[in-house]
Amino acid sequence: MTSGGAEFPTGVDRAYDCGGGARGTVFSYTLVQEPAAEFESQAPFYLALVELEAGELITAQLTDVDGAVEIGDAVEMVTRKLTTDGQRGMIVYGYKFRPAMK
Template sequence: MYHEDTLPHTNGNGSAAATLTLQAERTETTPVDLFTKGVVYSWTTVYNAPAGFDAQAPYTLAMIELDDGSLLTAQLTDVDGEPEIGQRVEMVTRLLRTDGEAGVIIYGYKFRPVLDH
């Protein structure tokens, strides 16, 4: 179980970071650079979103297999129609939600289809 002070976060320099706490008493974390491209491994449409994300429903949530083979879950964005298993995607920074009455805007990563340049 994650404690609030060990939740995954960005490390402040623009790259994504991840944390893993194996022991409950461990409090230090080490940023891990994530690959920013991968493929759609699996996906679903969320119709009954949790609090804070309900204004976005329905939205597409996907399991992304990054180019290094690791898996993570993220929302998909900028997808026309249904995503395809194996579709190439890239990480982008997007609005995730607005938090409570204070109106704090929370940004994070989502994935979109790789743009052909």
């Protein structure tokens, strides 16, 4: 299951086809002010449930946000560093969503 070459897990089978574009709208969002230790240096940050065009919900951070976030905002998936793992600081990459380019 691929999305423009990038694979990511979600859903009941933990992998599905996001349709290539990986665009969606903000279903809900929160500004995380008290995060877990792995995300302490990034706080505050936006976490969202994004409703993909195919209808699924996906849990992800919002990034490159300039100004206010609203439910219904159009967003698109990008690859970003999520955190670092363990004492050796291996970088964990994943997906985030940014405001969709017009």
